[in-house]
Structure formats: C-alpha cells, structure tokens
Amino acid sequence: MLNKQKLMGAVIGSILATALAGCNDDNDNSDNTGVISPTPKKALVYGHRGAAGYLPDHTLEGYKKGIELGADFVEPDLVMTKDGILVCRHEPNIGGTTNVASHPEFASRKTSKMIDGVNVKDDWFVSDFTLAELKTLRAIQPLPQDRSTQYDSQFAIPTLEEMIQTVQAENKRLGKNVGIIPEIKHSTFHASIFGQYKIEDELLRILAKYGYSKKDSPAIIQSFEVSNLKYLNGKTDVRLVQLIDGYDIDSNGNMQFEAPSLRPYDWTVAGKTDKTYGAMLTPTGLAEIKTYADIIGPWKPYLISSKTVDANNDGKADDLNNDGKLDERDRVLLPASNVVKNAHAIGLEVVPFTFRNEPRRLASDYKNDPKAEYKKFYDLGVDGVFTDFVDTAVAARDGK
Numbered sequence: 001m002l003n004k005q006k007l008m009g010a011v012i013g014s015i016l017a018t019a020l021a022g023c024n025d026d027n028d029n030s031d032n033t034g035v036i037s038p039t040p041k042k043a044l045v046y047g048h049r050g051a052a053g054y055l056p057d058h059t060l061e062g063y064k065k066g067i068e069l070g071a072d073f074v075e076p077d078l079v080m081t082k083d084g085i086l087v088c089r090h091e092p093n094i095g096g097t098t099n100v101a102s103h104p105e106f107a108s109r110k111t112s113k114m115i116d117g118v119n120v121k122d123d124w125f126v127s128d129f130t131l132a133e134l135k136t137l138r139a140i141q142p143l144p145q146d147r148s149t150q151y152d153s154q155f156a157i158p159t160l161e162e163m164i165q166t167v168q169a170e171n172k173r174l175g176k177n178v179g180i181i182p183e184i185k186h187s188t189f190h191a192s193i194f195g196q197y198k199i200e201d202e203l204l205r206i207l208a209k210y211g212y213s214k215k216d217s218p219a220i221i222q223s224f225e226v227s228n229l230k231y232l233n234g235k236t237d238v239r240l241v242q243l244i245d246g247y248d249i250d251s252n253g254n255m256q257f258e259a260p261s262l263r264p265y266d267w268t269v270a271g272k273t274d275k276t277y278g279a280m281l282t283p284t285g286l287a288e289i290k291t292y293a294d295i296i297g298p299w300k301p302y303l304i305s306s307k308t309v310d311a312n313n314d315g316k317a318d319d320l321n322n323d324g325k326l327d328e329r330d331r332v333l334l335p336a337s338n339v340v341k342n343a344h345a346i347g348l349e350v351v352p353f354t355f356r357n358e359p360r361r362l363a364s365d366y367k368n369d370p371k372a373e374y375k376k377f378y379d380l381g382v383d384g385v386f387t388d389f390v391d392t393a394v395a396a397r398d399g400k
C-alpha cells in the first residue's frame, strides 16, 4: 500500500515535474529511512472538455487554452464518425455543440436515435457523417445562458489525433508535460453501430501510436460503462477511470437515479437492473472497481451533497438569497461522505466532476466564491478535479 502510493507519487511527480515547476514537490515525501511522511500530494487539475468556461467545448483552441491556464491534463470526449475516425465531441448528437442546423445540405440527416435507453429526437449524429463532412461544421457554445457565444462558428471539430498532436506541440513549445484524459462516450451505442469494442480498439491504436501505453504514461482513459473498462484493463497498462453518474439530488441531499444516469448502460443491457450507479460507491462496489480501474470519477455530490432549507415551514424550499428563483445558492452543504476515505483505503484515487464558476451552481456555503468549493474538496483529499475553469482550480490549489 505504502509502496504503491510512493510509486504513484513518483510517477505523477515525474509527469508534472515541468508542469509544476516552481511549486513544492509534495510527491517526494520520503526521508532516507524510506518512511513516507503524511504530506498530502497536490490535486491535479483536469481541463474538462478543454477550457469549457471560456471557449466552445472540444476545440483545438480550447485545449490550448486549458494548457495555457495551467491544466495538468486536458480532456477529449470521444465519438466515432461514419468512416470510423475518433473525433472530440461530448455527445454522438451535435445539434447543441455545432452549427449543423445552419447547413441546409445536411437538413435531411436530421433524425432520432436511441442512446442508452433515451430517445434523442430531431438531431444530427456524428455516426451519420464522414470526417470530411464534419470538417465543414464549426463548434458553438453549448451553454449560451452562462457563457460567451462570441467564438461561435469559428473553430473546427478536431480528431483525437489532431488533439494529441496539439497537446504534444504545446508541451514542446512550453516545456510542459500536460497529459490527456480521453473519455469513451456511450460504448454500448458505438458497439451497436461499429462492432463490439471497436471504439476502444481504435483509441488504444492511437494512444500507442503517440507513445501512451504504460501505467506512467501521461494518459488516462475514462468511461461510465464497465465491461469496456474491464476489456481495456486486459489490453493496456494505461490508467483507467470508472466514472460514476447520478441524475439529481433531492431536497434532503439524497442521490436520485433515472435514465440516462441510472446505471452503466452495459449493466442495463446485461440485465443487471437491480443496481444503480450508487452501488459502485459501497465498499463492495469500490472493491470491484479496484479489480480493473485505478481511479473513480464520481459526480461531486457523492462526496459532499447539499439540501434545501425550509425555515419558514411552508413546505417549500426557502429562497435563501431572495432572488426569486431556486438554484444551488439556495442549498446548504451536508457533511462529507466516506467515499474518499473508503476509496483511498483500497488504493483507488478520486477525481470528482464537474467544477464550474457560475454563482448559480455554487451552494450558499461558498458565498459565490468558486475557490471556496475547490478548497473544500481539496481538504477532503481528492486526487484531482474535472473543471471548466482551470485557472480558478489552480489558483485555489496553489493559494493564489
């Protein structure tokens, strides 16, 4: 256990030696007797979809921005084109993240498909487009209610290979060693179109081509499904993340489960319908994950949940900040769960998602300060955070 921690610390230390130049090396904790001091290591900052708070998701410009802002890893979500190319998009459907709707030549491609048991209606799907066709589209901001749309329709959809080439070129230019953390989206859906584990095999082929094949490679693979991670565990030494979703949090802070955030979809297909994602975070569930993965990526309320308040006893949640609407600002934090402690006890790292700066997404305890949220989770001992705002996560971590 101690040896494994030391090994992982050394590995991460070497990965980040340049990225964290100027910071204390918290990973070199042993004295000459080989005893490891309890100094916690620094949490890593994962640039969720690039620099999603600033630029449209999954663009080369966004990945560069994430690196510039200090990310330790940047994240491409992966879906497959009709001609079998891995491209960076959060969903197989692209109506919300590209300007496809304004391309009349693709009007007839608009259709509906079942994805993980949910009918996704009247949209355009990457699997119906060749890469050449997708290259005629441009990315748009998927959260226009919160974020700037000034970069809409400027940036192309990158392939995974272009993303890796960009990261490696930026690393060379800046003397950094920023890693990549690709997520395989909807493995079961892709298997139904392209064949079992074709998306996984193509990812492994590309990772190997660019030198990512070892446990200490600056690459980590994520998935919400299970069987594909078990398959990958038998095929590669690259570290694996079991993502763990939830649907919503009720007024008392309890996790809610509903499609498409009910359970890993491959469990549903296999008939394991007696369990939800919640089963993954019991001691038994964590022990099972430990047999094939290195890291868990839970939705952050699994670590620290929140509840509403009804001080005036009218049966409804109080509007704590008196702004006439109910959102995260009208919730108060509950004590932390044992998930981090239990995961660490068996050697699993914990990297929750997703941290965002917008005040309406921050519980009242944080008083509109996103750094207060990061600090809460860093103090809990998380090993990293997925964030849309890399610079804020880094500033909260490094005391700026």
Ligand SMILES: [Ca+2]
Pocket (backbone or CB within 6 Å): 075, 076, 077, 183
């Ligand atoms: Ca993702």
Ligand SMILES: [Ca+2]
Pocket (backbone or CB within 6 Å): 309, 310, 311, 312, 313, 314, 315, 316, 317, 318
């Ligand atoms: Ca009330």
Ligand SMILES: [Ca+2]
Pocket (backbone or CB within 6 Å): 319, 320, 321, 322, 323, 324, 325, 326, 327, 329, 330
């Ligand atoms: Ca309110």
